[in-house]
Structure formats: C-alpha cells, structure tokens
Amino acid sequence: MSSAEILIGEGAALLSLQDGVAHLELNRPESANGLDIPTLEALYAALMKCHGDRRVRVVLLTGKGANFCAGGDVKTFKSKGDGLSEYIRQATLHLQVAINAMVHLDAPVIAAVQGYAAGGGGMGLVCAADLVIAAESSNYMVGATRVAMAPDAGLSVTLPRLIGARKAAELLLMNTALNAQEALDLGLVNRIVADDALLEEAKAYAGKMAKNAPLALAATKRLLWTASGLGIDAAMPEEARTVAELCKSEDVMEGLSAVIERRKPEFKGK
Structure with a gap:
C-alpha cells in the first residue's frame, strides 16, 4: 500500500489520494461541518480536483469530528437578518453545483456517516452519494420544514428515488429522524458498522472498489x-x-x- 498524497491540506474541505481512493473530508468540526458558502466552494473545488485526476477511482466522503454534516450553517443563516433570502439563494446555488458535481463525477462516491446527517446539506450529500456506510449511532433527518424552509440539494428527487415516494413524503413533511437501523431498513444506507470502526471499514470498502475497472x-x-x-x-x-x-x-x-x-x-x- 502506498502512502497518502495530500492534494488539499488545509481549509474547509481536505483531500488526499491513496491507491486510487480520494478521501474528501469536510473540515469544520466546530460547526458540525455545517455548510456555508465558503465550505461549499471548498467542497466543489475538491470534487473538481477529483474529476481532473485520472488516478481517482473512488471518492470517500467523510466529515471530521462528531458529525458527518448537520446541514446548512444555521448560525450563519440567522446572522444574515433581512439579507437571509439573498444569502440562501446564493448558498443553494453553490449546493446545487456541488451535488451535481458528485452525481456526474466518474468515480463512485462512498459516504461514511457518523453522528448526524441532517438538513439539505447532510442528507443531500448522503442521497447524492452512490453508497453509504453508517456508524451504528448515526442519525438522519431532513429538517427543512422545522425551520420553515423546503428541501433543497435535490432531495425532492433523490430521496423518493432511494426510499419511495410515501416514506420520503413522511420524512420531508414530518421532519422524522431515522437511526442507522431504520435508515438501513429503508435503503437509505448500505451497511452499518461499529462507531469506532467506521473510517477503517469505509477505507477498506473503498479500497476494494478501487481495484475494479x-x-x-x-x-x-x-x-x-x-x-x-x-x-x-x-x-x-x-x-x-x-x-x-x-x-x-x-x-x-x-x-x-x-x-x-x-x-x-x-x-x-x-
């Protein structure tokens, strides 16, 4: 096994490459990897670096700290006051661009989820990934209507596609939270692993896939x-x-x- 090559070593999204697996890590643990515009720009830049590197066969998407991604950065949103609508318009555009980049990336994307995957950001990334490995204590919730918003990040399309229209409607309209087992039963995630083995298991899974054509x-x-x-x-x-x-x-x-x-x-x- 070769050593990891650092492609992006600082900022809100880190990127390294080892044996065909690009490890893309959201790097705002102090805000539960909440997505603001600079973070979305960093995420997109990392995805584009993967897109331009023929050595990348699989992308492993993770979040640093206790949570995978708690969605949009609500503190940033609240601070915008009367300017929130314009900020959200710009933020959702950046989120759409990042989601499209994931979906159209040649390399399959595997998300490894710990803690919470919530909001348009967290759940959007989960639903745009091709495969998902869940820590046994992980939780999943859209949460948009909880703050009087509507789903974004393509969730109105990707979530029904994954789990069916009726169940998706319930999650979107009722803000229902799912634990890892419920997410597995619905088909939202592929497998559950022990919390302390998540990254090791996800890297092994990605490495096995990277050996394919x-x-x-x-x-x-x-x-x-x-x-x-x-x-x-x-x-x-x-x-x-x-x-x-x-x-x-x-x-x-x-x-x-x-x-x-x-x-x-x-x-x-x-």
Whole structure:
C-alpha cells in the first residue's frame, strides 16, 4: 500500500489520494461541518480536483469530528437578518453545483456517516452519494420544514428515488429522524458498522472498489443515475451501447483474461 498524497491540506474541505481512493473530508468540526458558502466552494473545488485526476477511482466522503454534516450553517443563516433570502439563494446555488458535481463525477462516491446527517446539506450529500456506510449511532433527518424552509440539494428527487415516494413524503413533511437501523431498513444506507470502526471499514470498502475497472465503474454509475428516468425501453439500448463501447477498452480484455487464467485482474483505466 502506498502512502497518502495530500492534494488539499488545509481549509474547509481536505483531500488526499491513496491507491486510487480520494478521501474528501469536510473540515469544520466546530460547526458540525455545517455548510456555508465558503465550505461549499471548498467542497466543489475538491470534487473538481477529483474529476481532473485520472488516478481517482473512488471518492470517500467523510466529515471530521462528531458529525458527518448537520446541514446548512444555521448560525450563519440567522446572522444574515433581512439579507437571509439573498444569502440562501446564493448558498443553494453553490449546493446545487456541488451535488451535481458528485452525481456526474466518474468515480463512485462512498459516504461514511457518523453522528448526524441532517438538513439539505447532510442528507443531500448522503442521497447524492452512490453508497453509504453508517456508524451504528448515526442519525438522519431532513429538517427543512422545522425551520420553515423546503428541501433543497435535490432531495425532492433523490430521496423518493432511494426510499419511495410515501416514506420520503413522511420524512420531508414530518421532519422524522431515522437511526442507522431504520435508515438501513429503508435503503437509505448500505451497511452499518461499529462507531469506532467506521473510517477503517469505509477505507477498506473503498479500497476494494478501487481495484475494479474505472471505466466500467464510471459507466455503471452513469447508468444507475440515468436509467430510472429513461424507462426500461430506453434504458436497455443505452446499456447495450455502453457495454459495446467499454469492449473497446484494454480493461475488458484484461478482465476476460483474468477470468480464464483464474487470477486477479490489473485494470489500468484504458
């Protein structure tokens, strides 16, 4: 295993790279990693650095401290007074840009969640991730209507897509909080691990995924995000086109050879 290379070593979003896994860490533990405009700008910059680095095969998204992300920075919001509407307009635009960057990133995004994932920020990031590993004491809540706001970060689309329309409506309208087991039962998260093993387990999970063929990971991620909106009649031709295009890559021949020769493949992303 190689040592981690620091790509962004200071600020509100830290980024390192090790063996194909980019570790993106929200770095405002004193505010429960609440999202203000500078933090959203830092998050987007880190995602774009991942997008531009062909070595990145998987992104592991975490939050420093006791909580993954408690949503928007409510203290900042309250301080804006009469200027809150304009600040929120700008903040939600930055949040939308960051969420879009996650969804359209070639590398799958794995979120590792401890403490609270709340608000449009925390839940938005969870729902925009491709896979989620939950600490056993983690909790999940949208919370927008609790402060007389509406969901943002694409939650009106991503949450029903993940857990179904009726349950999503309940969470969004009632501000229902979920514990880790409830989130797992609904399909919001993929697996639960012990609190003190979260980062270790998440890194191992990401590292295992990073050994897969990066072109295939990217294509599969794209199909998963687009297929539900296409319908099966349109999705199947798109799947066929994608598989045929991947068969032009060296990785496909390497994968086939590895199966025949009963060995582990060595994918190069080309």
